[in-house]
Amino acid sequence: MIARFILVLVLLEMALSQKQPPPPPGAKPACRGRSCLAIQPAEAEAPACRGRKCLALPPPPFKWVYCGGSWRQVTPTTCPVAFSDPDFSDHQCVCSPSGSLYQTYPGGSMWLWLSPGFSFCAHMPRCFCPACN
Secondary structure (H helix, E strand, C coil), X not given: CXXXXXXXXXXXXXXXXXXXXXXXXXCCCCCCHHHHCCCCHHHHHCCCCCHHHHHHCCXXXXXXXXXXXXXXXXXXXXXXXXXXXXXXXXHHHHHCCCCCXXXXXXXXXXXXECCCCEEEEEEEEHHHCHHHC
């Protein structure tokens, strides 16, 4: 029982020790405290969309993924997992150190920019995101 507890603590420490990368190029960092209240006049005057036009906006054609030590712009073709499961909740068997398929396939750690914030996968197989090869 104690050995399992120690194993869980070690795995938790490994997951938490992953250093979060900086935001991708051109991304606005999340606001905190009073900076959220400081809206620039130009931004306040021009809303991004109005009425039904807001509902018709397509999703962005790319996302930012951090893997292999750099940020990469990916599309649904170059990194399908970034679009099909952006929080990696359906891929915990490969992403989580306690997952049944963790490190079974070649791959590496991967961060996905969610504007603001990140999703993290400790070991994403290369076949799920060819852009990280």
